[in-house]
């Protein structure tokens with residue numbers, strides 16, 4: 088069970104890598120919202136929900152942290168949706184929206200690593 092949980096953590100990290108990697112590529116490029124970001128968010132979110140259940144670990148899970156991460160994930164999802172829509176209409180996305188996606192993604196990773 089413990090090994091299986093570690094595999095799900097690895098998948099969670101792959102989701103983070105895809106989302107943040109796709110964002111960094113755009114941050115140094117055209118600053119657009121891309122489909123790859125949606126995929127990274129979906130992978131990290133799905134694996135995160137599986138990790139939110141108490142299996143394969145000893146001790147308690149930090150449900151306050153998990154709740155905060157879920158809210159941050161939903162905000163990132165909303166920003167990606169709004170951004171993709173605006174981009175389709177106007178051809179570009181507001182800088183504040185674009186940068187928020189990266190900052191909030193990094194925030195969720197920091198919460199995962201630093202808040203024990």
Ligand code: HEM
Nearest residue numbers: 103131132135136138139153156157160192195196199200
């Ligand atoms: C953009 C979204 C997210 C990113 C970038 C992200 C990133 C991370 C990172 C980097 C870790 C550290 C892994 C480690 O210390 O080994 C982590 C751990 C964790 N995340 Fe996320 N996460 C996201 C969303 C979520 C969501 C939505 C949930 C649950 C609803 C969640 C639940 C967890 C849990 C439970 C852990 C601890 C895993 C463990 O130590 O067993 N994450 N996350």
